[in-house]
Amino acid sequence: MTDLNANGRNMARTTTPSPSVTPSRLAAFLRWLRSDLRAALALTYLLILVLAAVLAPLLAPYSPTDQNIMNMLAEPSAEHWLGTDDLGRDTLSRLMYGAGNALYAAGLAVGVAVVIGVPVGVFIGFVGGWIDEVVSRVIDAVLAFPPIVLAVAITGALGIGLTNAMLAVGFGFAPYLARTMRAQTLVVRGSLYVDAAVGFGASRFHLIRKHILPNAIQPVIVEVTLLLAVALLAEAGLSFLSLGVQAPEASWGGMLARAYSYIEIAPAQMYAPGFAILCTALAFNALGESIRVLLDPTVKRH
Amino acid sequence: MSATAAKGPVAGPETGMATDKVLLSVEDLKLDLRDENGWVRVLDGVSFDIRPKETLGVVGESGCGKSMTALSIMQLLPPRSARTEGRINFAGRDLLSLSRRQMSRIRGRNISMIFQEPMSALDPVFTVGAQIRETVQCHFDVSKREADERAIDALDSVGIAAPRQVAQLYPMSLSGGMRQRVMIAMALVCEPDLIIADEPTTALDVTIQSQIMDLLLNLSQKRGTAILFITHNLALVSQNCDRMITMYGGQIIEGGPVSEVLARPLHPYTTGLLHSIPDAGRARGTLNAIPGRVPSLRAMPPGCRFEPRCPHATAHCTQAVALERIAERQIRCHRWQELAGSAAPMTAGAL
Numbered sequence: 035m036t037d038l039n040a041n042g043r044n045m046a047r048t049t050t051p052s053p054s055v056t057p058s059r060l061a062a063f064l065r066w067l068r069s070d071l072r073a074a075l076a077l078t079y080l081l082i083l084v085l086a087a088v089l090a091p092l093l094a095p096y097s098p099t100d101q102n103i104m105n106m107l108a109e110p111s112a113e114h115w116l117g118t119d120d121l122g123r124d125t126l127s128r129l130m131y132g133a134g135n136a137l138y139a140a141g142l143a144v145g146v147a148v149v150i151g152v153p154v155g156v157f158i159g160f161v162g163g164w165i166d167e168v169v170s171r172v173i174d175a176v177l178a179f180p181p182i183v184l185a186v187a188i189t190g191a192l193g194i195g196l197t198n199a200m201l202a203v204g205f206g207f208a209p210y211l212a213r214t215m216r217a218q219t220l221v222v223r224g225s226l227y228v229d230a231a232v233g234f235g236a237s238r239f240h241l242i243r244k245h246i247l248p249n250a251i252q253p254v255i256v257e258v259t260l261l262l263a264v265a266l267l268a269e270a271g272l273s274f275l276s277l278g279v280q281a282p283e284a285s286w287g288g289m290l291a292r293a294y295s296y297i298e299i300a301p302a303q304m305y306a307p308g309f310a311i312l313c314t315a316l317a318f319n320a321l322g323e324s325i326r327v328l329l330d331p332t333v334k335r336h
Numbered sequence: 337m338s339a340t341a342a343k344g345p346v347a348g349p350e351t352g353m354a355t356d357k358v359l360l361s362v363e364d365l366k367l368d369l370r371d372e373n374g375w376v377r378v379l380d381g382v383s384f385d386i387r388p389k390e391t392l393g394v395v396g397e398s399g400c401g402k403s404m405t406a407l408s409i410m411q412l413l414p415p416r417s418a419r420t421e422g423r424i425n426f427a428g429r430d431l432l433s434l435s436r437r438q439m440s441r442i443r444g445r446n447i448s449m450i451f452q453e454p455m456s457a458l459d460p461v462f463t464v465g466a467q468i469r470e471t472v473q474c475h476f477d478v479s480k481r482e483a484d485e486r487a488i489d490a491l492d493s494v495g496i497a498a499p500r501q502v503a504q505l506y507p508m509s510l511s512g513g514m515r516q517r518v519m520i521a522m523a524l525v526c527e528p529d530l531i532i533a534d535e536p537t538t539a540l541d542v543t544i545q546s547q548i549m550d551l552l553l554n555l556s557q558k559r560g561t562a563i564l565f566i567t568h569n570l571a572l573v574s575q576n577c578d579r580m581i582t583m584y585g586g587q588i589i590e591g592g593p594v595s596e597v598l599a600r601p602l603h604p605y606t607t608g609l610l611h612s613i614p615d616a617g618r619a620r621g622t623l624n625a626i627p628g629r630v631p632s633l634r635a636m637p638p639g640c641r642f643e644p645r646c647p648h649a650t651a652h653c654t655q656a657v658a659l660e661r662i663a664e665r666q667i668r669c670h671r672w673q674e675l676a677g678s679a680a681p682m683t684a685g686a687l
Contacts, residue, residue: 162416234444244470
């Protein structure tokens with residue numbers, strides 16, 4: 035056939051195979067990282083963070099909860115690379131243990147949001163009618179509350195603790211995903227290939243699973259990475275308010291709260307948790323932006 | 337001249353024709369669609385038959401109800417905003433009475449449809465091989481490997497040179513012609529009894545058009561598949577179809593064997609369509625057009641729907657007109673006999 039386009043000109047999707055080579059997702063992934071410095075940096079940072087969190091018991095120079103009253107609010111030094119907090123605990127060790135809590139919190143909140151938001155969004159987008167109207171108004175009502183405020187209220191009812199707090203944040207995020215998913219489902223459901231699939235005998239379940247979900251999910255993937263950053267900040271904020279991670283466990287938000295109290299005596303204590311939160315949120319955002327570009331077929335890449 | 341029409345008019349609808357086995361029989365199909373202004377009748381009493389292995393052409397201007405007829409048969413219209421009445425008998429079953437599940441077993445397996453826009457009728461996020469495989473797996477209890485093999489065979493049968501490689505490509509890396517071949521492969525892979533082809537070549541360039549038409553017709557002839565071929569291209573109808581119907585304003589206004597209808601059109605609208613075909617040999621000059629436009633669905637004339645545009649209209653034409661059947665032919669016109677007998681273009685002396 036001569037009317038076959040030269041393949042490889044448009045590499046908008048990682049999985050676009052070349053006709054002669056069997057598609058290798060790993061090779062395509064590595065090619066993507068080579069072409070996108072931002073994504074490579076963000077992923078590298080997050081990988082280091084995950085390793086630090088997982089290997090904290092092995093790598094951390096001190097226990098995160100060992101107090102040393104003789105060495106409170108120490109400046110960074112050879113023994114304590116990032117100094118110590120107001121109870122003489124090693125800041126670097128607490129930062130590493132806190133990373134685990136931060137990632138768990140962000141993952142849990144976004145996981146809850148996806149599990150609730152995506153099915154609801156697809157369902158109401160697909161069935162439409164009065165069900166869509168009613169559920170959409172409920173979603174609007176939930177959206178009227180800022181997620182953090184909602185989380186504070188729900189945590190108050192469920193009991194204080196990181197898991198409860200992040201379940202609440204996840205519940206607050208779910209309407210955002212549901213709304214995006216609903217809008218995307220409406221767009222995809224109206225496209226000709228969905229009609230064509232029905233025309234070739236696809237059942238409704240098959241239609242949703244095989245055609246609507248894969249096509250509608252792309253903006254949601256991007257939104258998820260952005261929500262990860264927001265969830266991280268929510269964890270820090272709730273722990274700052276002592277609604278999340280409870281003392282003496284380490285949390286970036288909690289560390290920031292303690293350092294804030296001593297800002298005039300030991301301003302350097304703010305930097306470590308502050309930068310950790312900042313960099314992680316930035317990494318999630320950068321990854322989200324890179325994935326968005328990757329999934330956009332109109333962006334030509336070489 | 338053949339004498340079929342010379343047997344004289346038979347008043348009222350004739351319900352014979354039972355001698356031939358009929359594959360699809362549409363009887364008095366009425367379709368109403370809803371928009372923000374309420375319900376509007378889009379199809380008004382459409383009736384036609386397709387016999388096995390037959391190719392039936394449906395012609396008419398945009399908006400005359402061709403595609404709506406196809407979508408009604410496939411029941412691809414949203415039930416909330418579309419209401420269908422009448423009977424659509426397919427192989428002994430009334431499609432309009434089937435449940436959603438029963439209907440989806442027929443779609444793709446017994447009746448499949450080829451869409452006008454091959455560029456957007458394929459799912460962009462799956463390889464074409466996977467999409468054909470899905471169609472097979474919807475209807476047959478076969479392994480993934482077996483379904484893949486059938487998909488590759490189907491791609492091979494539509495003249496794709498390296499089917500195994502093309503099966504692994506995404507639609508975006510295929511040209512329009514290739515995509516339409518893939519659609520035909522998908523439509524044929526379950527070996528249906530009927531294919532509805534809704535302007536399958538309109539979006540393609542002319543050289544590819546004839547390739548695709550030849551392909552579609554050869555394959556369906558080989559497999560004994562009937563085709564409902566929707567088009568506004570009379571040349572394609574004359575080359576490829578056994579019988580044809582002309583639609584106007586949601587009604588059938590003329591029907592019959594292609595050779596007879598095109599040689600001696602009875603309805604002034606069909607005559608007008610024939611005269612509107614640009615003549616390639618004549619380099620300059622005005623194109624022959626039918627004056628006016630198709631009336632709005634909400635403001636259909638009470639009588640003959642073509643009356644406001646018809647050069648032969650008289651006062652009598654503002655009264656309702658029924659579809660008459662004369663042997664193999666159908667005609668919906670008050671004056672067809674007069675016109676056929678007198679100075680009607682192309683038909684003088686025929687009857």
